[in-house]
Amino acid sequence: MSTRRNGAAAEEKWELRLYTAGQTPKSLAAIKNLKKVCEEHLAGRYEIEIIDLLKNPRLAKDDQIVAIPTLVRKLPDPVRKIIGDLSDTERALVGLQLKQVS
Amino acid sequence: MGKPETLPSRARPSARDTLPKAPTGISGLDEITLGGLPRGRPTLVCGAAGCGKTLFAMEFLLRGAEQFGEHGAFIAFEETEQDLSQNVRSLGFDLEKMVAQGKISVDHIHVERSEIEETGEFDLEGLFLRLGLAIDSVGAKRVVLDTLESLFGGFSNQAILRAELRRLFRWLKDRGVTAIITGERGEGQLTRQGLEEYVSDCVILLDHRVREQVSTRRLRIVKYRGSTHGTNEYPFLIDEDGIHVLPLTSLQLNHQVSTERISSGIPRLDHMLGGDGYYRGSSILISGTAGTGKTSISAHFADATCRRGERCMYLAFEESPAQLLRNMRSISVDLAPWVKKGLLRLESSRPTLHGIEMHLASIHKMVNDFKPHVVIIDPISNFSTAGTMAEAEAMLLRLIDFLKSRQITAMFVNLTAGGNAWEKTDVGVSSLIDTWILLRDIELAGERNRGIYVLKSRGMKHSNQIREFVITAEGIRLEDVYVGPEGVLTGSMRAAQEDRERAAMQAQQHEATRKQRELARRRAALEAQIASLRAEFEAVEDESRIAAELQKAREAQLDQSRTAAAARRGADTPAASKGKRK
Numbered sequence: 015m016s017t018r019r020n021g022a023a024a025e026e027k028w029e030l031r032l033y034t035a036g037q038t039p040k041s042l043a044a045i046k047n048l049k050k051v052c053e054e055h056l057a058g059r060y061e062i063e064i065i066d067l068l069k070n071p072r073l074a075k076d077d078q079i080v081a082i083p084t085l086v087r088k089l090p091d092p093v094r095k096i097i098g099d100l101s102d103t104e105r106a107l108v109g110l111q112l113k114q115v116s
Numbered sequence: 117m118g119k120p121e122t123l124p125s126r127a128r129p130s131a132r133d134t135l136p137k138a139p140t141g142i143s144g145l146d147e148i149t150l151g152g153l154p155r156g157r158p159t160l161v162c163g164a165a166g167c168g169k170t171l172f173a174m175e176f177l178l179r180g181a182e183q184f185g186e187h188g189a190f191i192a193f194e195e196t197e198q199d200l201s202q203n204v205r206s207l208g209f210d211l212e213k214m215v216a217q218g219k220i221s222v223d224h225i226h227v228e229r230s231e232i233e234e235t236g237e238f239d240l241e242g243l244f245l246r247l248g249l250a251i252d253s254v255g256a257k258r259v260v261l262d263t264l265e266s267l268f269g270g271f272s273n274q275a276i277l278r279a280e281l282r283r284l285f286r287w288l289k290d291r292g293v294t295a296i297i298t299g300e301r302g303e304g305q306l307t308r309q310g311l312e313e314y315v316s317d318c319v320i321l322l323d324h325r326v327r328e329q330v331s332t333r334r335l336r337i338v339k340y341r342g343s344t345h346g347t348n349e350y351p352f353l354i355d356e357d358g359i360h361v362l363p364l365t366s367l368q369l370n371h372q373v374s375t376e377r378i379s380s381g382i383p384r385l386d387h388m389l390g391g392d393g394y395y396r397g398s399s400i401l402i403s404g405t406a407g408t409g410k411t412s413i414s415a416h417f418a419d420a421t422c423r424r425g426e427r428c429m430y431l432a433f434e435e436s437p438a439q440l441l442r443n444m445r446s447i448s449v450d451l452a453p454w455v456k457k458g459l460l461r462l463e464s465s466r467p468t469l470h471g472i473e474m475h476l477a478s479i480h481k482m483v484n485d486f487k488p489h490v491v492i493i494d495p496i497s498n499f500s501t502a503g504t505m506a507e508a509e510a511m512l513l514r515l516i517d518f519l520k521s522r523q524i525t526a527m528f529v530n531l532t533a534g535g536n537a538w539e540k541t542d543v544g545v546s547s548l549i550d551t552w553i554l555l556r557d558i559e560l561a562g563e564r565n566r567g568i569y570v571l572k573s574r575g576m577k578h579s580n581q582i583r584e585f586v587i588t589a590e591g592i593r594l595e596d597v598y599v600g601p602e603g604v605l606t607g608s609m610r611a612a613q614e615d616r617e618r619a620a621m622q623a624q625q626h627e628a629t630r631k632q633r634e635l636a637r638r639r640a641a642l643e644a645q646i647a648s649l650r651a652e653f654e655a656v657e658d659e660s661r662i663a664a665e666l667q668k669a670r671e672a673q674l675d676q677s678r679t680a681a682a683a684r685r686g687a688d689t690p691a692a693s694k695g696k697r698k
Contacts, residue, residue: 033242035241035242035245040237040238040239043236043237067241067242067245068245071245071246071248071249072249074242074245074246074249075223075246078225078226078227078228079242079246080225080227080240080242080243080246080267080270081232081238081239081240081241081242081243081271082238082239082240082241082242083238084238084242093231094231094233095231095232095233096232096233096234096235097232097233097234097235097238097271098234098235098236098237098238099235099236099237099238100235100236101235101236101237102234102235102236103235105233105234105235105236106233106235108233109233109235
């Protein structure tokens with residue numbers, strides 16, 4: 015697996031927000047997959063916020079959430095959105111721009 | 117535009133038509149759908165870009181909140197809240213205020229494909245949650261999703277999307293909201309993504325087409341499960357009050373009829389129409405070639421209408437109101453006071469300004485607003501420039517019908533092309549017309565004069581005479597025409613004929629007096645003759661008397677002398693006595 019580390023990005027702080035709706039299998043899978051990816055690629059410099067829209071439906075508007083689960087990369091810029099349970103790790107990495115499209 | 121159809125009357129709702137409906141409040145639409153959209157179910161509104169889908173949906177929502185007390189939620193996939201409130205402000209709705217009052221909620225859902233990466237299983241629970249929130253925040257009974265198909269641009273996993281859409285429609289039905297889903301018109305199907313397969317209750321198709329540089333908007337109800345509905349394409353327009361659909365109502369020829377007669381404003385024309393003028397609520401056609409005085413006749417009618425204190429609407433497609441007022445003033449028909457009093461409404465527009473349906477719709481609207489007793493349209497022939505002949509005809513049919521159903525007397529002015537048969541109207545509406553007055557110009561001896569006659573007039577004993585129709589500074593005057601071996605005589609030929617007759621009459625009078633005088637003279641001569649004869653006779657008589665006296669005297673003298681001689685001779689007296697006896 016060839017991951018490319020951006021020199022500047024290496025020092026950057028990653029702010030990630032995962033939107034879920036209750037404890038569905040998809041949500042749980044997404045949380046598990048996200049943690050795994052972060053530990054592998056962003057160890058020590060990431061923050062994950064998990065928002066349950068069932069509890070706070072109003073928050074869906076702010077990040078224009080339609081699909082569940084949605085992962086939003088708030089930092090570094092630009093904002094990226096990744097939908098799905100992140101089971102496709104390759105695509106998740108591409109989406110987070112941790113890996114370039116080969 | 118199709119044939120006239122018969123819509124079930126709204127006044128008699130079918131007993132079987134029990135599907136609950138949510139009135140839209142959109143003018144005309146509730147007539148076609150017999151009450152509105154299916155309550156508690158989704159309706160698909162589809163059409164090409166710019167056909168008015170968003171506006172249709174928005175008006176449904178706003179009117180629902182304003183007129184029917186049903187709050188609404190608008191989920192916009194394409195426009196932001198600011199854009200939307202700006203767009204509807206031009207239609208007289210204050211979206212921001214209604215949002216502030218908690219009657220309407222607007223949520224802009226933005227799906228940007230380039231920002232999204234799909235990584236496995238997902239669902240659209242976020243959409244459902246937002247929808248649910250929007251509905252709950254205002255207690256919405258009506259929901260609009262505009263344009264749902266934008267979702268297809270945002271997600272690549274179509275299988276998930278379609279499954280979620282099916283779930284969405286089921287969910288909307290479960291919530292019991294009356295929903296409008298808009299969709300873009302697709303090739304070979306109603307919507308690009310085949311949304312019609314999910315929405316099975318009611319599908320409305322909007323169309324905006326341009327033909328011969330004139331655009332018309334049409335609406336058609338493709339399907340309405342569980343309800344009867346009008347199936348034609350209905351023209352509609354968007355103006356400052358929103359959408360207006362034109363239902364083809366009451367083409368059943370069951371209008372009320374009136375026996376009341378109203379004056380045409382020209383006494384002699386009234387006389388030609390059996391003495392009293394037109395029937396109230398009838399349709400009158402004035403046709404003629406250019407410059408035959410059609411507008412003058414209409415202006416007289418408008419004047420007479422306002423004089424009775426009734427309202428008249430004059431739609432001029434050739435002249436501006438100011439020009440019309442000026443021109444009519446020149447023939448002593450001053451319409452300006454009526455305009456000031458609000459009895460006369462002059463509307464001018466170029467027929468090519470809108471499509472033909474737009475005209476019909478705006479006339480509908482003006483009639484509804486102004487509630488006139490008389491509508492004059494001058495001229496109808498121009499409508500054919502705004503559409504095809506068949507369209508113009510269908511439009512007039514609707515218009516005549518609409519006006520008749522409201523007991524409005526309608527006067528249509530038609531410009532016939534020169535060279536056509538007189539009786540041929542280029543818009544074949546003659547069968548719908550009750551009174552048809554034909555103006556023709558009569559060209560004779562280097563002069564053009566106007567003739568008028570009543571071609572037909574239903575239900576009245578009308579004159580069959582051609583009258584010459586003179587426009588003077590005092591208004592219109594009808595004159596008898598001379599019918600001679602060379603046809604009718606008009607204008608200066610009529611005047612010449614009148615002069616000739618007058619001269620002949622004078623000559624005759626002269627002749628008669630001359631004859632009389634001669635006779636008198638002859639009598640006088642005869643009398644003189646008689647007098648001289650008498651004098652002669654008297655002279656002769658005198659003479660004969662004198663002669664007789666002389667004779668007598670002579671005889672007496674002779675006798676005397678004879679007696680004297682006898683005495684001298686001593687003759688017997690018997691001879692004398694004998695002679696005396698003789």
